[in-house]
Amino acid sequence: MHRLLDNRHFLGLLFMLPAAALLLVFLAYPLGLGTWLGFTDTKIGRDGVWVGWENYAFLVQDPMALLSLFNTLVYTIVASVLKFVLGLWLALLLNRHLPFKSFLRAIVLLPFIVPTALSAIAFWWIYDSQFSVISWALTKMGIIDRYIDFLGEPWLARGSTIAANVWRGVPFVAICLLAGLQTVSPSLYEAAAIDGASRWQQFRHVTLPMLTPIIAVVMTFSVLFTFTDFQLIYVLTRGGPLNATHLMATLSFQRAIPGGALGEGAALATAMIPFLLAAILFSYFGLQRRKWQQGGSDQ
DSSP states (O other), rough: OOHHHHHHHHHHHHHHHHHHHHIIIIHHHHHHHHHHHTTTTTTBBBOBBBOOOOOOOOHHHHHHHHHHHHHHHHHHHHHHHHHHHHHHHHHHHTSSSSTHHHHHHHHHHHHHHHHHHHHHHHHHHHHHHTOOOHHHHHHHHHOOOSSOTTTTTTHHHHHHHHHHHHHHHHHHHHHHHHHHTSSSOOOHHHHHHHHTOHHHHHHIIIIIIHHHHHHHHHHHHHHHHHTTOOHHHHTTTTTSSSSTTHHHHHHHHHHHHOOOOOHHHHHHTTTTTHHHHHHHHHHHHHHTTTTGTOOOOOO
């Protein structure tokens, strides 16, 4: 036993056991159970039987499930692009020598720190058809003559939920990219300036290449968080109006818990896995194209 404790490989495995147990109990088991339920017709209060691909065949032909897929893709793509653009702009701004820079960085983190449910309730008030502060301000300025029903029109509701998600997600992207900017050596910009590079050329040929690995990791997490978003949508719209904001996560919950069809809800949740794996693999292979870990160049 003493020899085993002196073995660094054995000690490494020993120290990893608690984390592995947590992953097994809270991640692997729920994932395995959900996958198995997706192949059964289990209902709440009744054990199901194996039905194979029947649930998935039904979802492929279900207009509601297809609409939720469309909503999820639109929500994820638009929100992720906006979060990246705004987050990068904010990171570049905070990386400058500004007065009260530390205070501003702390303020930027507030939207990300606030619990999602509280943020959703705040936006629910902001978007209210009768008491919206946005509609009130626009009315006072004479831009509109009646209040906007932000959550009552399908595309307005989609845009409103995306705006709320962007507001919450931009700080995460900005702070992570700001940390990456702090690692870029000022000598690179000095050398580029001596060579006559403009601000845009410095950004394109120095900043972006150095941030590429961080951008890949940050945007992978951003896409995963956005694709699986549940709290914001459920509190803000419950999938309405006319199911225009139902995402795959919220529809899966609705079918499984209030609807009682655990098998169908689990199948819908499991159907999200290929999209999540695609996002992870895209980031992985993107990083493999660069030898940034060893300070090398592209392969």
